[in-house]
Amino acid sequence: GENVEQHPSTLSVQEGDSAVIKCTYSDSASNYFPWYKQELGKRPQLIIDIRSNVGEKKDQRIAVTLNKTAKHFSLHITETQPEDSAVYFCAASLGGTSYGKLTFGQGTILTVHP
Amino acid sequence: DGGITQSPKYLFRKEGQNVTLSCEQNLNHDAMYWYRQDPGQGLRLIYYSQIVNDFQKGDIAEGYSVSREKKESFPLTVTSAQKNPTAFYLCASKGQLQETQYFGPGTRLLVL
Numbered sequence: 001g002e003n004v005e006q007h008p009s010t011l012s013v014q015e016g017d018s019a020v021i022k023c024t025y026s027d028s029a030s031n032y033f034p035w036y037k038q039e040l041g042k043r044p045q046l047i048i049d050i051r052s053n054v055g056e057k058k059d060q061r062i063a064v065t066l067n068k069t070a071k072h073f074s075l076h077i078t079e080t081q082p083e084d085s086a087v088y089f090c091a092a093s094l095g096g097t098s099y100g101k102l103t104f105g106q107g108t109i110l111t112v113h114p
Numbered sequence: 115d116g117g118i119t120q121s122p123k124y125l126f127r128k129e130g131q132n133v134t135l136s137c138e139q140n141l142n143h144d145a146m147y148w149y150r151q152d153p154g155q156g157l158r159l160i161y162y163s164q165i166v167n168d169f170q171k172g173d174i175a176e177g178y179s180v181s182r183e184k185k186e187s188f189p190l191t192v193t194s195a196q197k198n199p200t201a202f203y204l205c206a207s208k209g210q211l212q213e214t215q216y217f218g219p220g221t222r223l224l225v226l
Contacts, residue, residue, distance in 0.1 A: 001173070004156075006156070009154075032213045034213075034214065034215075036217075042219070042220075043204065043217040043218060043219050043220055044157070044204070044217050045217070046214055046215075046216075049213070049214065051213075089156055089157065093213065099145060099162060099164050099170070100145055100208050100213060100215065101147075101159060101162060101172070102147075102157075102159070102215060103159075104149075104156035104157045104158075105156050106154070106155055106156045107154075107155070107156050
């Protein structure tokens with residue numbers, strides 16, 4: 001089955017700096033890669049996603065890049081703010097007949113210091 | 115994701131007891147999922163269902179059971195066979211033509 005590795009497990013930055021979280025996946029057939037943000041005790045919420053036919057996607061301060069050849073994708077957050085502090089999860093899905101099953105990375109605890 | 119509800123918010127289980135976690139959605143989504151989250155780990159898939167009266171085991175189904183008698187509801191039972199049930203349980207749903215899963219607020223299960 002699919003395996004997703006996420007790094008780093010913790011990331012500490014100063015407000016205004018950029019943050020980058022990286023994930024690798026094992027199944028080359030995976031074609032959908034969402035990123036979720038989870039605040040303490042809350043539900044995960046989708047912040048951005050990318051499909052395998054796209055190399056990069058941006059939404060304001062957040063961007064995701066995908067390298068299908070290397071089987072890795074990354075989340076980039078620019079101009080970080082204290083409210084960006086949370087746990088971030090990447091995930092991968094085969095789509096189609098996989099019934100939309102997501103395989104998640106282990107998560108990255110992002111702390112943004114004022 | 116406001117259309118997915120889970121209850122209770124906290125649940126306490128005594129040894130040898132079965133407990134059932136509720137998940138309801140009013141989004142008209144066909145697919146529903148149950149995940150388990152442990153500290154420092156990602157979400158792991160327990161069971162999933164694409165349509166009413168059909169469900170499939172995920173990666174960690176042992177000690178759990180589900181039913182899907184209605185499109186809106188996908189309850190999870192944690193049986194006495196699950197020896198380490200303490201975790202945060204998250205339910206999710208997805209529309210048939212969508213890829214995004216939306217999560218409920220979760221149930222925290224604790225063992226007495």
